[in-house]
């Protein structure tokens with residue numbers, strides 16, 4: 124059983140499904156409204172747990188009603204919340220998500236997530252030291268992202284940096300990551316480069332190995348110094364792409380011990396399943412569903 128630690132955000136997702144996105148200033152009649160648990164960190168923790176990993180989450184919740192629901196939801200999924208702080212007088216993170224035609228638009232209010240501290244990461248040193256991989260994203264403060272990269276590196280535990288939402292980071296921090304997992308825009312932003320630049324050139328310039336996600340085109344991956352290899356996507360009917368990246372990252376971490384090509388293949392398959400249902404966690408697969416898809420369709424990594 125893989126042991127995974129996630130350092131990241133926990134949000135309540137306020138999801139509105141509409142026939143299309145409204146123009147600025149326009150009011151539109153929507154089709155559905157849902158309140159569902161989300162947040163990149165919590166989603167990755169839950170996705171890893173559903174794939175059979177032992178998972179601990181380092182994060183923060185407010186003392187509001189959302190905080191209670193989000194905490195209970197994590198526990199129900201088997202995620203260890205020992206290192207999730209409950210902050211007095213603070214709201215829990217929220218994400219207002221519009222879903223239309225399989226795409227989404229998201230506005231995140233970090234609230235408690237902005238107060239996940241380097242001290243919390245340090246307090247989780249023992250569990251991080253025993254982990255097979257650590258996942259960290261960028262919906263929490265950058266000093267905590269840095270602390271996670273530094274501690275993982277010091278302890279010799281691979282840290283997977285999912286640089287979303289994208290910001291430019293110092294090259295020195297990126298060197299501490301075992302892999303970064305951006306999409307093309309995130310990679311350009313991370314490096315302070317032109318997003319129109321060829322993605323292979325961007326991957327080559329990154330200070331750490333990159334696993335680049337390209338939606339319906341699958342993923343490209345490269346170890347440092349090697350040319351990129353391609354993994355095709357698993358075609359599915361997209362209902363809601365929210366959480367696809369989180370599922371991809373979780374599966375990558377859980378299956379990393381099987382080698383990068385196999386981990387990327389499983390990550391693409393898990394991400395494909397995740398978009399077939401509404402909500403960030405609606406379609407996140409369990410091991411049996413993932414195995415069934417892999418058995419039905421087994422595209423080989425193209426050289």
Ligand code: RIB
Nearest residue numbers: 134161162163218366403
């Ligand atoms: O990656 C998807 C997540 O991004 C959503 O669950 C939302 O909370 C935002 O953080």
